[in-house]
Ligand SMILES: *[C@@H]1O[C@H](CO)[C@@H](O)[C@H](O)[C@H]1NC(C)=O
């Protein structure tokens with residue numbers, strides 16, 4: 458490889474849709490940081506590919522569980538953004554940057570004591586600067602091997618024996634064949650189930666609900682479904698992401714769409730454009746994956762989303778083709794359910810769901826999930842030996858909860874983005890209360906401005 462090309466890939470691969478995020482933990486990031494900012498004169502179009510001259514310097518302590526404190530003692534909040542970076546809100550400004558990493562061959566080296574260049578802006582979103590952060594205490598670099606799927610290019614093979622065994626070992630849910638899977642290769646399946654950028658996320662788990670949440674939870678209805686609240690449906694139609702790892706964009710748009718319907722009593726029913734996110738957002742990895750907190754949340758607040766006709770879905774992330782004449786729609790408020798990353802659980806999710814509307818949630822996808830046709834899903838532990846799929850983190854939309862009348866088994870009702878022919882009309886139900894496939898660990902709530 459030519460040195461210049463290598464250099465370009467090393468330094469700016471993120472903005473050409475890198476698929477290998479950093480892997481930083483709360484423990485890595487907690488502590489004292491120096492924040493560097495350029496002159497605060499930009500707007501949301503600011504280009505922070507290069508940092509530019511540092512004008513502001515600020516000391517910020519990031520404390521347990523979500524308290525940020527500057528050198529004057531002013532307090533704010535912070536959260537990890539999955540294991541990819543962290544967001545800090547303090548003294549009227551909001552800061553976000555991805556944690557730093559380098560990629561050499563198959564090795565990804567996370568340097569969790571510094572960030573890439575990111576963005577800072579004031580709470581009015583008028584006044585922007587480029588920002589990066591450096592931890593005062595240095596941390597040893599952490600290396601992980603990029604494990605590319607060996608069978609990426611192999612075609613998917615029909616495996617009736619696998620489906621039969623899923624249906625034999627349990628009776629809570631039914632597996633079936635989807636003939637269209639044979640038209641896809643294993644890479645398509647990997648993308649459809651979350652994409653490479655999502656693979657590194659495992660480890661998020663639900664926490665115990667606190668006393669107040671448990672108490673408030675007791676006053677909620679036994680079941681809830683935003684598709685039928687006293688006969689009225691507030692959820693937009695199911696879509697199909699195809700074989701681009703854009704689930705996070707579909708889940709994000711679906712959350713905004715449903716909540717606009719709820720806030721306007723169904724008077725406004727926009728359909729928002731995942732393509733604008735996949736093609737244009739610097740807060741995601743395009744067709745290789747991304748995360749709803751950064752899209753339904755930060756992107757929709759900072760840059761805004763557009764309606765489908767302004768950027769019709771192509772399932773490709775090569776360029777940004779959004780019609781610049783289109784108006785943009787914004788998010789007023791966003792947060793991880795529970796208040797910050799790592800504070801999620803069943804009770805907080807039910808409360809946020811019933812109070813505000815559908816939530817974007819994460820879900821670990823195993824081989825058996827691909828064949829879900831109906832019932833209350835749980836992972837059987839069975840693997841498809843013909844078509845082994847690596848564990849990914851899919852993003853979907855939580856719309857309701859209930860319990861099976863006959864068995865009493867509790868479930869969540871969830872909208873997927875694999876078309877209407879998949880599952881129960883494009884939806885699935887999944888076991889509730891046991892953090893099944895980490896579904897109670899990563900919920901995001903947003904409040905759009907209708
Ligand atoms: C990411 O970091 C966590 C905690 O240090 C570790 O358990 C996990 O295995 C790492 N992931 C990868 C893919 O190396």
Ligand SMILES: *[C@@H]1O[C@H](CO)[C@@H](O)[C@H](O)[C@H]1NC(C)=O
Nearest residue numbers: 682684685686687688689690
């Ligand atoms: C909505 O729920 C009510 C009460 O559970 C039920 O009677 C009705 O058939 C449902 N409507 C639709 C469209 O599913």
